[in-house]
Amino acid sequence: MINQNTSHDLFFEPTKVSDFPSVLESVQKYISQNYASLLLEKDKDEVKTQIMFQIQKYLSDNRLRVDGMDENGLADKLYTEMAEYSFLTKYIFGKGIEEININAWNDIEVYYSGGRKEKLDEHFESPQHAVNVVRRMLHASGMVLDNAAPAVLGSLTKNIRIAVLKSPLVDDDAGVSASIRIVNPMNFSKQDLIDCKTATEPMLDFLSQLIRYGVSVCVAGATGSGKTTVAGWMLSTYPDDKRVFTIESGSREVSLVKTENGKVVNSIVHTQTRPSENEAQNISQVKLLDIALRFNPNLIFVGEIRDAEAYVAQEASRTGVPVLTTIHSNSCEATYLRMVTLCKRMFDAADKTLYDLVTEAFPIIVYAKQLENGERKIMEIMECEIKTDGERVYRTIYRYNIRENYYDETGRLIIKGEHEFIGEISEGLKKRLVENGLPKSELKKICRGEAAVC
Numbered sequence: 314m315i316n317q318n319t320s321h322d323l324f325f326e327p328t329k330v331s332d333f334p335s336v337l338e339s340v341q342k343y344i345s346q347n348y349a350s351l352l353l354e355k356d357k358d359e360v361k362t363q364i365m366f367q368i369q370k371y372l373s374d375n376r377l378r379v380d381g382m383d384e385n386g387l388a389d390k391l392y393t394e395m396a397e398y399s400f401l402t403k404y405i406f407g408k409g410i411e412e413i414n415i416n417a418w419n420d421i422e423v424y425y426s427g428g429r430k431e432k433l434d435e436h437f438e439s440p441q442h443a444v445n446v447v448r449r450m451l452h453a454s455g456m457v458l459d460n461a462a463p464a465v466l467g468s469l470t471k472n473i474r475i476a477v478l479k480s481p482l483v484d485d486d487a488g489v490s491a492s493i494r495i496v497n498p499m500n501f502s503k504q505d506l507i508d509c510k511t512a513t514e515p516m517l518d519f520l521s522q523l524i525r526y527g528v529s530v531c532v533a534g535a536t537g538s539g540k541t542t543v544a545g546w547m548l549s550t551y552p553d554d555k556r557v558f559t560i561e562s563g564s565r566e567v568s569l570v571k572t573e574n575g576k577v578v579n580s581i582v583h584t585q586t587r588p589s590e591n592e593a594q595n596i597s598q599v600k601l602l603d604i605a606l607r608f609n610p611n612l613i614f615v616g617e618i619r620d621a622e623a624y625v626a627q628e629a630s631r632t633g634v635p636v637l638t639t640i641h642s643n644s645c646e647a648t649y650l651r652m653v654t655l656c657k658r659m660f661d662a663a664d665k666t667l668y669d670l671v672t673e674a675f676p677i678i679v680y681a682k683q684l685e686n687g688e689r690k691i692m693e694i695m696e697c698e699i700k701t702d703g704e705r706v707y708r709t710i711y712r713y714n715i716r717e718n719y720y721d722e723t724g725r726l727i728i729k730g731e732h733e734f735i736g737e738i739s740e741g742l743k744k745r746l747v748e749n750g751l752p753k754s755e756l757k758k759i760c761r762g763e764a765a766v767c
Contacts, residue, residue, distance in 0.1 A: 428687015440488030539689035627674035734762030
């Protein structure tokens with residue numbers, strides 16, 4: 314008579330309990346040898362279905378399991394590790410997340426759109442695990458992270474940018490350091506910006522009318538200051554019958570196309586740069602600006618001035634095409650000096666000459682800032698008035714004044730302040746707006762710091 318336990322062993326291999334890294338290594342090897350081509354397919358849903366089936370079959374055939382995980386949970390985690398981005402996947406594609414900073418393999422921070430920052434309990438299994446996952450991210454943009462290229466800029470999708478450093482630029486035991494910036498095109502309404510106290514209604518109406526009637530504007534601020542949000546809202550107010558040409562680098566931060574009943578009702582050309590080491594194939598913002606002028610646009614939007622395109626942008630503005638752009642700067646006045654520095658990368662002229670050019674090109678500077686409590690404010694709207702004798706005079710139109718800072722009983726920082734209308738625009742800018750079609754009744758409201766008639 315055959316013993317029951319012996320009989321069971323003859324027909325069934327006992328379950329093998331292992332640790333997750335060992336199971337992952339085994340499954341990865343199996344999938345890469347047999348089904349690697351599936352991962353290249355475009356239909357992601359179908360790819361996941363097929364790969365998940367093969368993972369579950371492999372686990373079942375080989376009687377593999379990990380303590381604390383059922384078969385479906387284990388298969389999901391294995392798929393996420395192999396075809397996605399480990400535990401980071403849910404943060405990268407989650408709602409309300411703006412940035413993920415990897416300081417080291419075991420030190421990761423997440424920044425939310427409301428200003429909140431969270432240090433994650435989750436982390437990679439090891440420094441090498443962090444390197445492997447980040448390499449998989451960079452693969453999406455055809456970038457390679459290795460000893461020959463230890464500093465890499467890439468994109469995961471059209472709206473997710475990633476900057477990475479590995480050894481020897483960072484310590485070996487850190488694995489990698491990376492910043493993942495998630496820029497989701499969001500259509501903020503005027504009321505949204507008013508409710509969160511980014512600006513007042515008269516301020517927003519003023520900015521909208523500036524670009525509507527042909528005045529170039531530069532929105533300045535640090536990363537996360539809300540400058541792109543403000544610029545995006547301004548663009549959303551532009552008349553549908555006028556043509557907008559947008560130029561962005563690396564990722565799309567604005568989405569302006571409007572449809573009604575399946576028909577596009579406005580006139581938008583969205584473009585993005587295409588970096589390449591081959592000069593003939595390298596499509597920079599400078600090249601796109603040159604192309605934009607041939608499309609006869611009514612307005613050009615440059616997502617961010619960061620290099621020699623500053624010179625081309627001011628040239629476009631001074632030749633009659635209004636330009637809306639953003640720039641990294643720490644004040645309205647400092648913005649012009651920053652522009653001069655960038656212009657010199659293309660045209661090595663005297664600082665005074667370039668200063669004259671950029672102030673003429675961009676008479677209005679908007680400075681945005683994220684305050685210590687996470688709130689985003691337009692801190693100042695400033696005009697640079699050019700007198701008949703060539704003298705430049707800074708005129709503050711609006712300013713955010715902070716009255717007091719204090720911590721409440723919960724330890725939360727409270728910042729009390731308000732936006733103030735400081736003074737009128739110059740006579741020269743008034744004349745320009747009227748010549749470009751602004752009704753005098755609306756001009757009077759601008760001069761009084763009042764909201765426009767919508």
